[in-house]
Amino acid sequence: MQLTSPIREPLVGRQIHDENRPTTYHDITNDICRQVEAPPNMRWMAAMAISLIVLAWGSYTLYRTWFFGIGEWGLNKTVGWAWDITNFVWWVGIGHAGTLISAILLLFRQKWRTSINRAAEAMTIFAVLCAGSFILMHMGRPWLAYWALPLPNTYGSLWVNFNSPLVWDVFAISTYLTVSLVFWYIGLIPDLATIRERAKNPIARFIYGLLSFGWDGSAKTWARYEMVALVLAGLSTPLVLSVHTIVSFDFATSIIPGWHTTIFPPYFVAGAIFSGFAMVLTLMLITRYVFKLEPYITVGHVESMNKIILLTGSIVGVAYLTEFFMAWYSGVQYERYAFVNRAFGPYWWAYWTMMTCNVISPQFFWFKAMRRNLYVTFALSIVVNIGMWFERFVIIVTSLHRDYLPSSWVMFYPTYVDVGDYLFSFGFFFTLFFLFAKFLPVINMAEVKAVLKSSNPDSANSYSEEVEAVVESDTSVKKEIE
Amino acid sequence: MANTEKNKYLVGIFDDEDVLIPAVKKIRARGVNIYEVYTPYPVHDLDVYLGYKRSRLSKAAFLFGITGTFLAILMQTYMLGFAWPMIIGGKDYVTYPNFVPVTFELTVLLAALGMVATFLISNNLGPGKQAVMFDPRSTDDKFVMAIDLSANSKFSQEEIEKILTEYGVSEKPKEKEL
Numbered sequence: 001m002q003l004t005s006p007i008r009e010p011l012v013g014r015q016i017h018d019e020n021r022p023t024t025y026h027d028i029t030n031d032i033c034r035q036v037e038a039p040p041n042m043r044w045m046a047a048m049a050i051s052l053i054v055l056a057w058g059s060y061t062l063y064r065t066w067f068f069g070i071g072e073w074g075l076n077k078t079v080g081w082a083w084d085i086t087n088f089v090w091w092v093g094i095g096h097a098g099t100l101i102s103a104i105l106l107l108f109r110q111k112w113r114t115s116i117n118r119a120a121e122a123m124t125i126f127a128v129l130c131a132g133s134f135i136l137m138h139m140g141r142p143w144l145a146y147w148a149l150p151l152p153n154t155y156g157s158l159w160v161n162f163n164s165p166l167v168w169d170v171f172a173i174s175t176y177l178t179v180s181l182v183f184w185y186i187g188l189i190p191d192l193a194t195i196r197e198r199a200k201n202p203i204a205r206f207i208y209g210l211l212s213f214g215w216d217g218s219a220k221t222w223a224r225y226e227m228v229a230l231v232l233a234g235l236s237t238p239l240v241l242s243v244h245t246i247v248s249f250d251f252a253t254s255i256i257p258g259w260h261t262t263i264f265p266p267y268f269v270a271g272a273i274f275s276g277f278a279m280v281l282t283l284m285l286i287t288r289y290v291f292k293l294e295p296y297i298t299v300g301h302v303e304s305m306n307k308i309i310l311l312t313g314s315i316v317g318v319a320y321l322t323e324f325f326m327a328w329y330s331g332v333q334y335e336r337y338a339f340v341n342r343a344f345g346p347y348w349w350a351y352w353t354m355m356t357c358n359v360i361s362p363q364f365f366w367f368k369a370m371r372r373n374l375y376v377t378f379a380l381s382i383v384v385n386i387g388m389w390f391e392r393f394v395i396i397v398t399s400l401h402r403d404y405l406p407s408s409w410v411m412f413y414p415t416y417v418d419v420g421d422y423l424f425s426f427g428f429f430f431t432l433f434f435l436f437a438k439f440l441p442v443i444n445m446a447e448v449k450a451v452l453k454s455s456n457p458d459s460a461n462s463y464s465e466e467v468e469a470v471v472e473s474d475t476s477v478k479k480e481i482e
Numbered sequence: 483m484a485n486t487e488k489n490k491y492l493v494g495i496f497d498d499e500d501v502l503i504p505a506v507k508k509i510r511a512r513g514v515n516i517y518e519v520y521t522p523y524p525v526h527d528l529d530v531y532l533g534y535k536r537s538r539l540s541k542a543a544f545l546f547g548i549t550g551t552f553l554a555i556l557m558q559t560y561m562l563g564f565a566w567p568m569i570i571g572g573k574d575y576v577t578y579p580n581f582v583p584v585t586f587e588l589t590v591l592l593a594a595l596g597m598v599a600t601f602l603i604s605n606n607l608g609p610g611k612q613a614v615m616f617d618p619r620s621t622d623d624k625f626v627m628a629i630d631l632s633a634n635s636k637f638s639q640e641e642i643e644k645i646l647t648e649y650g651v652s653e654k655p656k657e658k659e660l
Contacts, residue, residue, distance in 0.1 A: 162581055167584070
């Protein structure tokens with residue numbers, strides 16, 4: 001008996017909207033540039049309008065937060081950190097997928113990343129901005145945010161405390177944002193040049209000309225570009241792992257039972273990749289449908305992402321169980337109580353929502369039919385992100401709400417301002433994402449063109465007989481020269 | 483461009499990278515000097531066939547990174563150890579293990595920004611720069627080879643045109659002055 005491995009699926013599908021013929025380089029340019037060049041359609045306008053309404057409502061609650069202080073939130077003496085930091089960690093986690101796709105998958109030579117990396121990186125940048133907005137919100141006096149930076153000041157030379165994980169966070173998140181932004185923009189330059197050369201409207205040509213930095217696509221520039229992409233990927237790989245590690249230090253370096261755990265860094269990183277991929281899937285499935293990108297975001301891409309969701313979801317599941325084991329094994333009564341309370345206390349529903357969404361739901365992806373079903377994938381991608389929000393809520397609130405003194409045991413109830421601030425981040429995120437999807441190419445055209453031929457044996461840009469003759473004459477020409 | 487003198491170029495258009503690469507090899511082997519090749523995507527090893535040296539950008543990145551490492555260590559040591567020494571958590575003033583995260587982040591930040599700045603400057607890229615395009619389709623689906631006639635005095639224009647046609651250009655080579 002013999003097992004034959006299946007032939008790898010092509011990374012670029014056929015032109016299903018146009019006679020189902022093979023995709024050519026020119027099709028890639030046309031299909032991706034289409035939505036940039038066409039006037040915005042009704043679906044886009046409606047989506048944008050909804051985002052702006054949510055953003056407007058969120059801006060009102062943000063105004064309440066900043067002008068009346070964080071007393072507007074449901075915080076109390078016992079629970080001093082709740083929705084704000086939950087949202088912060090959740091958004092930072094979502095912001096991990098983009099750089100993971102563009103950096104780690106580049107180092108592992110996973111060519112399927114080429115058609116999703118652009119949108120995933122954009123999503124990363126917007127998610128990190130949303131996360132940053134919660135840092136500003138929970139400061140109470142956001143106009144003094146620069147105090148977190150080591151700047152010379154009027155109090156003699158009193159500097160920030162470099163022993164504090166909160167200061168590490170400032171450096172980690174701002175570095176991550178900057179490097180992701182640079183990585184994303186460098187990748188955009190060749191595609192912006194393509195749009196510039198196609199633009200008919202002089203204003204568009206001027207703007208895209210300005211943005212494309214005078215890119216000409218010469219072999220020398222490309223060689224250097226590839227070197228930059230490789231080194232940036234090498235730099236971003238430890239960076240992306242460091243960011244959520246440092247975020248987890250915010251909790252792990254404290255002595256609160258339930259937070260004081262050495263497993264936090266890997267556990268948070270796995271959770272971040274898990275939720276990030278889920279968000280990428282949610283957004284890409286919508287984008288694929290709205291912009292008719294089926295040839296580029298194929299079912300094979302979705303399946304690959306679902307495999308990563310299955311892997312990281314299972315790592316997160318193991319981490320949940322390990323936490324329980326360690327709480328029991330430590331023999332510390334406070335630690336044990338924190339975990340019993342987490343699963344069976346007043347927040348049991350949050351805990352079991354988390355367990356169901358994060359540990360049980362991804363197990364469906366063991367089945368190939370589920371991994372390749374777009375409806376199941378879309379539903380589960382949303383379920384996973386609900387679960388990951390609850391994970392952060394469970395870690396933060398259940399560890400705080402019952403401390404060492406039973407007389408100060410309380411529950412946390414969010415106010416409408418808490419909810420509104422969360423909605424603000426959604427409005428902000430989707431507004432930025434829709435603007436990106438309209439005005440910039442959502443798929444990296446140059447990189448997809450680069451994998452078109454090697455991954456698609458039936459591509460339209462294949463050998464003709466004349467070309468084969470030229471290639472065959474290679475040796476004879478060499479002899480001639482000699 | 484800095485020089486105002488115009489050069490005459492012969493522009494050959496190729497449809498496929500598998501025609502382009504053998505053509506580049508053979509045209510160079512014939513002794514024709516290729517000015518530059520413009521492609522819509524990074525063609526694997528094209529720079530090698532054109533005889534370009536490996537980019538030194540990775541070395542630049544390393545130097546920027548190491549600068550970041552030292553600056554970060556110096557900054558933290560100075561601020562916590564000398565400018566305003568303060569006991570935090572009963573620990574020493576200068577606690578190097580606690581400086582690791584910020585040192586790492588600044589290393590990555592300086593390496594990335596420094597390398598990207600070097601990349602932009604060395605390729606003369608930046609906002610407001612004008613691209614020299616021999617054919618606008620080189621950002622879409624064509625591979626464009628430019629041959630500077632003044633750098634190939636050994637050959638007549640007709641000879642170069644003939645060579646280009648022989649190695650599979652998809653259209654008649656055209657002249658362009660820049």
